[in-house]
Amino acid sequence: MVAQTVIAGEGDEAVLPHPTARLYGETLEKLPLDLYIPPDALEVFLDAFQGPLDLLLYLIRKANVDILDIPMAPLTAQYLAYVDAMRTHRLELAAEYLLMAAMLLEIKSRMLLPRPPRESGEDVEDPRAELVRRLIEYEQMKAAALALDGIPRIQREHEWVGVQVAERLAEIQPDVSATDLQLAWLALMRRADMTRHHKVSREALSVREFMSGILRRLQEEGDLRFDQLFERNPTAAHMVVNFLAVLELARENLIELLQLEAFAPIYVRTARNDTADVVAEPG
């Protein structure tokens, strides 16, 4: 059986010559009766286990033996009987079960050997120690799982309370700084490699601001006389920038400058398609 080959690979550990034959001899001899489970119930029964450790714990607890002094021979026999039954009933058996079978056989065989005293004179470790440690730790976690599940939790025993907030909270608006805009523009230029085409100087920026202002005024107040565009300019510098803005707007065909006859007042209005022919000469 698989378990045997695994053991054979262990090297310095003793290999049981005929484990199967001896296994059933021991089973009949030493197996406590209350370990017995009818084979019919086996499949249902095995579904209840989380794995070999779980099955072993069950066998140990069922036999009512001390976990610190497990009788390895009957336990191994009992376990192997289940594994055998599982293998005949099911094609697939988790590898963990076979590994555990190997481990049990190995421990059992080591228990049969006389224990040579170590040079240091210390007690030699019980071959079962590692198995017992794992069983105890697993059993502890099984209990912890049950305890965790017993804690009242949200969506089972409780619901969170959370009533509606009346008005939608005033939306939190992102902050933007002038530097953010600078960086955005920078990124744009880098990406488009537009540095050569889009140089905008400080003055030009003022011009563009005035351009927007003029358009906004025309939108709100309708057509204006040319001089009306300048009456709000407090300084000469403003006048100049404003004038540049008017020229730029005209150049970009965003406004129309109209003069019906020489020396008559010049009127400014937003560009219209139907009068495209009277648009002032682009600068």
Next chain:
Amino acid sequence: MSELPETTQPTSSPSPADIKRVLEAALLASQDALGTADLRKLFEQDLDHALLRRLLDELREEWSGRGIELVQVASGWRFRTTADMQPYLDRMRNEKPAKYSRAVLETLAIIAYRQPVTRGDIEDIRGVAVSPGIIKALEGRGWIDSVGYREVPGRPALYATTRRFLDDLGLRTLAELPPLAELQKVMEFNDAR
């Protein structure tokens, strides 16, 4: 944890006070309004409609004057915060300022530096389509508005930044935006690195 009743079995009819206690808890725990049909499902026994109505009115009365009120809306009953709680709640939540996406910032930068511009202009510069959502967000914020139309087919709107934009950024005029000449230097600096 272990002393909790496994599953409370309401064997006898619950008293009106018990019912009210359940109604209150259910309404407080619900994000959505609960209709009377929902509320009646809470109970095994059939709940008299008039009684339910009376108890809800009582609850509303009991909660009046507090920071939460029970209100009846189209879809049923719900608790919600009262208006006078708003400044407090705002204060608590006004902590994490969101951030605009790169698309929004670039659009805003283009409008700020190149105004007045159409959406088409912005798309030309950015090289990608500008979603209407971006323009709407900036308009909603009061930072840009349409100042006219370009007289080309489709008459696209011309966008410009507003006074509020300047106010919010702490600028007096657009000329106070970082000049692009300096940008040039920043860029060279970055390229040099």
Next chain:
Amino acid sequence: MSELPETTQPTSSPSPADIKRVLEAALLASQDALGTADLRKLFEQDLDHALLRRLLDELREEWSGRGIELVQVASGWRFRTTADMQPYLDRMRNEKPAKYSRAVLETLAIIAYRQPVTRGDIEDIRGVAVSPGIIKALEGRGWIDSVGYREVPGRPALYATTRRFLDDLGLRTLAELPPLAELQKVMEFNDAR
């Protein structure tokens, strides 16, 4: 609603009763637990820590015996429905709460008590393979997450429980988890079943 002041300007210091009213509304309306730092942000004036603590205790006291309770969990303070309300709420929502399999619960217990652990550690303790579905289910619930990697070949993820896990179980710290059974107790525990 309309007769309320537009924006309450707490000019003078609010009374403890006012503060409590605001605290209650904020806690009832919050989708998350609120820490004392959050709660103090509600007020313009600095709120004395001892006073806040006292008012929260008072609130908890005032709510005891009702259908909802104020609890202190890992992330702060939060209202939740009491356990005896659950049968009613389940009835209204017509849904049964999810039950976790033994495999999921054992995995959760190992992560909770032995954290941080790798999947391999869990498999060592349980003696069987841990399916990715189990880890996913616990991650999906927000109860565990990966907190790093063990520097061994394959760099397996290290799992730990989250604050939400504590919150959902009504715990403030991991130390409030039920203590692990001692060996002897483990045996008695199992015998008793």
